[in-house]
Amino acid sequence: MKQLRKAIIPVAGFGTRLLPISKSIPKEMVPVVDRPLIQHVVEEALAAGINEIILVTRSGKSSIEDHFDAHAELEDSLANKGKDDLLKTLAAIAPPHLKITSVRQPNAKGLGHAVFCALHLLEKDEPFAVILPDVLVKPQARSQVCDLGDMVKRWDASSAAQIMVEAVPEEEVYRYGIVDCGGSEPRAGESATMRGVVEKPKPSDAPSRLSVIGRYVLPYRIMELLSDQPPGAGNEIQLTDAIDRLMKEGNEVQAFRMNGRTFDCGHIEGWLKANNILAREAGYDV
Template sequence: MTQVRKAIIPVAGFGTRLLPISKAIPKEMVPVVDRPLIQHVVEEALAAGIDEIILVTRTGKSAIEDHFDAHFELEHSLATKGKDALLETLSAIAPPRLKVTSVRQPNAKGLGHAIHCAAHLLDKNEPFAVILPDVLVKPQPQGQGCDLGDMVKRWDANNASQIMVEAVPEEEVYRYGIVDCDEPQAGESADMRGVVEKPKPEDAPSRLSVIGRYVLPYRIMELLHDQAPGAGNEIQLTDAIDRLMQEGQTVQAFRMRGRTFDCGHIEGWLQANTTLAREAGFDI
């Protein structure tokens, strides 16, 4: 049984890049093909062997929790009318092994702060995953397994933190956190020397960008507890990861094999819907 059983998913953001869609609807509930974005992400966690989800949320986001809750009246109505296929679809949203817990982020103080809000829900020395829900990670059409699941296996094998990365064009490195490491092959990991937030192309140590999937030790929570604000005057997860490396702990960049869709902005969301709908057989 894998050691990594819990994933923290920060969902407290305002979703400004998706306005006006996200004005009254949490961005995580915006549909991608036939189900909301958050369901895609939870299904990814389940495929990786992770069955406990911790949502870091805020006021106005209750629809996310409701989505994974039981709806007795609706289920009873579908059962009475013999709509078994729809009933099975509802049941698949939250299989019996899935446990969803939520905790509030009282103030928007950055990703590191959001993650630390869930520290009390982890056991001492318990590793955990972090999944940023704006980005969908999907296998290639021919299917190559679950990248997050492979990261979990690598943690199990060597207890080294895993940071998922993908190559981006040189002219776009300024938009991302870029890792400093010897470039691994797809599906492999390499030891990191550091990570630079949004560097100029000429200063970037590589073209490998961090894409929002992490497997980390509990020690990160202890570092975040007293982490000083960094870029944007916010508590940055990357700063705590840098401190982890300074302590001599191994942090590895895992180069993904699949594809990413940045659903945090309109263009990426439209691309995800168009591409994945066609692959699912919808005539669009």
């Protein structure tokens, strides 16, 4: 079995929920405390042992790639001024073992289509992770648990696809994709076999309170399924539809229940909450 070392991060969206902030700045470059959102997400991947990042992007978002590139003039200026701490801060953005590759998504045809755009950057039968950058996944305060890393370990042990989930209040299940584990909900840090996903169900129809977060560990077979996946909801190619087909083929897909916390930075309220809480935890007086 090939090692999981690549993560696909779709960054081609317009970020309309963050307007007017995101009018001329990619939403992924909006800062959360002391670094842009995309850097938090890449650091999460690195902590999970994933060092090859594939950005699925579009025109007007080159600043995301620039953030992880070298800046010789700035680095020389800092070195000449003896600002070694700032040099170390810059070096930490893109450590030597990190590899960043980008590919364009020419048309917005859904998450499944965005993921499929990275097909040519995977080897045959190579597993991969998908990370949606709108949502930050952070350990509980004073904890070092890496939920994505635990998902990778569970994939290594079982070869079962992993879908990260968290519990939401019953009255809010209508806002999310809710997983069906046949009434057997996993405990935090554990996985349970999925039977399906119900998109935005009524509370009375929801099979659980476990919502899909935006972290996936998937087999290469998903790419093959996406190659002929017909449009679904919103007339877009949906990743969840391909995952449903994967299960119907008899392949095991597991819901991994996270230990940590999520911050939905795709909208103003969630972004403000993330800055407030994480800044205080980092020692800033806010």
